[in-house]
Amino acid sequence: MRVLAIGDIVGENGLEKLKVTLPKLKEEKNIDFVIVNAENTSGGMGLTFKCFNELQKLKVDSITMGNHTWAKKDIFDFINNPIIIRPANYSEGVPGHGYGIYECKGKKIAVIDLIGRTDMGILSENPFLVVDKIINKISDKVDIIIVDFHAEATAEKIAMKYHLDGRVNFVFGTHTHVQTADEEVTEKGTAYITDLGMTGPKNSVIGMDTEASLKRFITSLPERYKLANGDCILCGAIIDINDECCRTENIDRIYLK
Numbered sequence: 001m002r003v004l005a006i007g008d009i010v011g012e013n014g015l016e017k018l019k020v021t022l023p024k025l026k027e028e029k030n031i032d033f034v035i036v037n038a039e040n041t042s043g044g045m046g047l048t049f050k051c052f053n054e055l056q057k058l059k060v061d062s063i064t065m066g067n068h069t070w071a072k073k074d075i076f077d078f079i080n081n082p083i084i085i086r087p088a089n090y091s092e093g094v095p096g097h098g099y100g101i102y103e104c105k106g107k108k109i110a111v112i113d114l115i116g117r118t119d120m121g122i123l124s125e126n127p128f129l130v131v132d133k134i135i136n137k138i139s140d141k142v143d144i145i146i147v148d149f150h151a152e153a154t155a156e157k158i159a160m161k162y163h164l165d166g167r168v169n170f171v172f173g174t175h176t177h178v179q180t181a182d183e184e185v186t187e188k189g190t191a192y193i194t195d196l197g198m199t200g201p202k203n204s205v206i207g208m209d210t211e212a213s214l215k216r217f218i219t220s221l222p223e224r225y226k227l228a229n230g231d232c233i234l235c236g237a238i239i240d241i242n243d244e245c246c247r248t249e250n251i252d253r254i255y256l257k
Helices: 011-029 049-057 073-077 127-138 154-164 210-219
Strands: 002-006 033-037 062-064 099-104 107-115 144-150 170-174 191-193 198-201 232-241 248-256
Touching: 002 011, 002 144, 002 170, 011 033, 011 049, 011 198, 011 232, 011 248, 033 144, 062 107, 099 127, 107 127, 127 144, 127 154, 144 154, 154 170, 191 232, 191 248
Parallel strands: 002 033, 033 062, 107 144, 144 170, 170 191
Antiparallel strands: 002 232, 099 107, 198 232, 232 248
């Protein structure tokens, strides 16, 4: 089985890049299952029903979110759709699902979404303890487990790799929008990359207009962020899972201009 995970879609331009690229990528790479982080899709912050419908048309299998989950008000109208996974370590009782279980090629795949606590500005439960509870609950019910760790600090993400090593098939980081070059499959069979990168405008400051971003850094004055224009990139990673034993065997980074 081949699983494709795509880094944070940034804005409608990033969504257009996905729409143009994904069908061909799925065909060329023989992709069976697609996970997309979509928390920045609509205007660079949040997910609207319109953009959600576009993702559904692309037959994305699972959509993960992050710190901007609640940025668009209409998210509450469709957050309970099983295709959407918001961070599992949000406060207990909030709408939506922290993980989902899907069927693909006769296998059951669990996708878990977590949010980090270091420099995120979001009140959340301990992701390490929450993911333990979920895995203990579902491990005998699924064949494959994949985790999106939406976090700022590389150290926190790497720590999660070691925490879950050998217990899940794939741990990938999202949120920083910058693809890292540390992809690996551990000796225990867990694929890992600190950050998938983004799917959005290439000539930008993590997807945002460079002039507005520079003004904030140079003057220290508040300046409204706005999305950058221009050509987009698509970043992500593909993992190969053995169909017989469900062990992860390979990981390849994807960076498409």
